[in-house]
Amino acid sequence: MEIHQLRHLLAAAENSSYAQAAKRCFTSRQNVAHSIKAIETELGIALFERHGNEMVLTPAGQQLAGEAREIVTKVDGLHVMFAGPDATDQTLNLAVSTNLFAGISLGTDEYIAQHSDRLRVSEMSCEDCYRSVCTGKADVAVIMCMERKFPDCDVLEMGEGSVSFALTSAASPLGRKESLSVMDLKDQKLLLMSEPVFQYAPLFAQLDSLGFDRANVSVIPSTSSMIHVVKRSGGTGIVSDKFSMAPPAGFCAIPLSDPRLNWHFYILFQKNSASFRSIAKFAQGIQGTF
DSSP, X not given: OOHHHXXXXXXXXXXXXXXXXXHHHTSOHXXXXXXXXXXXXXXXXXXXXXXXXXXXXXXXXXXXXXXXXXXXXXXXXXXXXXXXXXXXXXXXXXXXXXXXXXXXOHHHHHHHHHTGGGEEEEEEOHHHXXXXXXXXXXXXXXXXXXXXXXXXSEEXXXXXXXXXXXXXXXXXXXXXXXXXXXXXXXXXXXXXXXXHHHHTHHXXXXXXXXXXXGGGEEEOXXXXXXXXXXXXXOOEEEEOTHHHHSOOTTEEEEEBSOGGGOEEEEEEEOTTSTTHHHHHHHHHHHHHHO
């Protein structure tokens, strides 16, 4: 079994299509089909079954895809880890998600600041960061969002996800709870860092199933603005674990109990980029400070 075959498997699983997987992997549909057939023959299992126009993983395929994803992630991590001392320090276009610096460690923040002479930094929504990397407008992106997949680019996750917190007034009914579930949030006015579809997908998948009214969502550009809105108008902000350490006076930060809502920090890039060695060196530095 070859690593490129596992990549073809994952691309087909994420796109539900051999043709789309081929585009993602810069190969032909026949090569994707051949890779999947080779794995099926080697393991003696069926990986996909057709549902209408889509190719859907079988239960055995789902199990293998989970293992394959871990293997491919580790291999990609080795490419970054051993970028080599001869990697160039060319200027990179770096996209960072809105309020990333309110969530990352001080060491990571300082690493980015120390290399600012070789970085052109643009702050934007998580989805815009992703699209910028996919279209080549950004060489690399560092984003903070709830767990999700990135089928059109390469990705490294920086450590384990950190708990999400709800920022609310200490005088509110929520302020008396030790932890919160999605059910506790379904009637709240939610204050978010960006539009909900991309950065908060696991949260809204659950809220929508509970009949949540998305008119009760406001996008707040900064944590300081979020604190002001909560103080003046009420509502509940979704923030990183930094607010659990020292919330502002009159506020409390309550952990969300569902691990699916934890924050994850990702580095997004294109491994076939002409700037990959510089990207890998930068990513190695980010991981080392996280």
